[in-house]
Amino acid sequence: MKDKTILITGANDGIGRATAEQLAGRGAHLVLACRDDTKGQRVAKEIMETTGNHNVDTLPLDLADFASVKAASEEFLAEHPKLDVLINNAGVYTDRLELTTDGYELQFGVNHLGHFLLTLNLLPAIQCCRHCTRVINVASAIHKKGVLDFTNLRGEKKSYNGTEAYAQSKLANVLFTMELDRRYGQDMTTNCLHPGLVGTRLANKKAGALTSAVWSMYKPFATRPEQGAATSVYLATNPEVRDVSGRYFDERQCLQKPSAIARNEQLARRLWEYSEQAVADFRL
Template identity: 50%
Template structure:
């Protein structure tokens, strides 16, 4: 296969880093994006050492800041000028109400809105690619998600906040976004996935100690990040996915029916319009 240029958000840790490693091993050009320049530089050094390949770079992009996302898309376009596959992998989980720089509930801001804007700004490059692809890391948690646009700016207050519900809502948005991307841009293959329950630090970062402890207790029963990278890699690279778009896949690379809400075309349209307004308002 010809060398592809692939951008992975949250590529400095967990599933994103494992995905980057395999893509590098296969001879592709990989750019990892993240919110910490130090962590990104360290991950690039580690991946170069592990794979003995140089075709990896990093891009500063804090998805909790729409301004940073705009700068990142512009830097990427100038610096690399080419994009075959965008893997929207970055994710955050928190059990306390927090806000992005733009005043949006943090999980929704990072897991959906930042990716929405980044994807839109990189669409010209993806459309110009011979076979552009977008891969969104959703989750089986989306089955518990509901979408209430009013609560996304946090008016309900911290006492009403449930971190798991907010995470599920952001993951529902990932599936709806995928569906709407496929409808609006049929020339790009856009799919999303649940990677499995994977041994990463996602629930050790922004959570209280007891959530972190609970997550650690379960880690021995979880699968490795290398396993977690299988479905993103499949959707990014496999010829089997050619002409397959707007679908949700599980950790065994099987196409599955997502939740009823995730299949609602009007909700997908509404989410797109809401996201468009929010990202323009904050320009």
């Protein structure tokens, strides 16, 4: 992996950091894309110290702000002629309605739209590595409970269920993976995965006090981030999946069939078209 450039979103914590550490240990050139660049730089320094790999850079990226995604894309393309692996890992969970800078429901906006825009903006670097680039989307098994409600992606409805919104965003991750493969499969492989139930701070950051407290009690019994990173690392590095694309993997690196709705090509096209319109002003 020493000649590979890998960009990981949300790489300063949880699964993203564990993924970065493991790939740095293999000698890859890492770009840690983080909302808090100060934390990102601290983590980059720690990874360099622990792995001995000093080829670790940071990139300021706020997936809840399309202008930030565009700026990060421009900065990356100006500094890196190619991108071998893109790991769309960052995610957010909240149990109360919040909106992104651009007015979209936060979980849909960050978990799907931000990554959608980032991926499309980085296509020039991705397509430089024709047939070699791997795009990896960290989804979740909860996508099987997801339903896309195109009438409520800006929080139009007064009632809000955080778990339903999270499931919707993870369904979008899987649909995006399948449609990206259909549209750009000649240029890259793209796969998605369920990392397992991992003891990260996902439900501690923006969730309410009760949800956060319950999650904190459960977290010690969940899978460690190092284990949760295993499938992302596998899809980024293993030659066995070099030509595998448009598929969904579980936490044991096994192929699984996503939900029937996640395999709906018409829905995937509709989501793609909606997403294109949403981010149109920020495309490069």
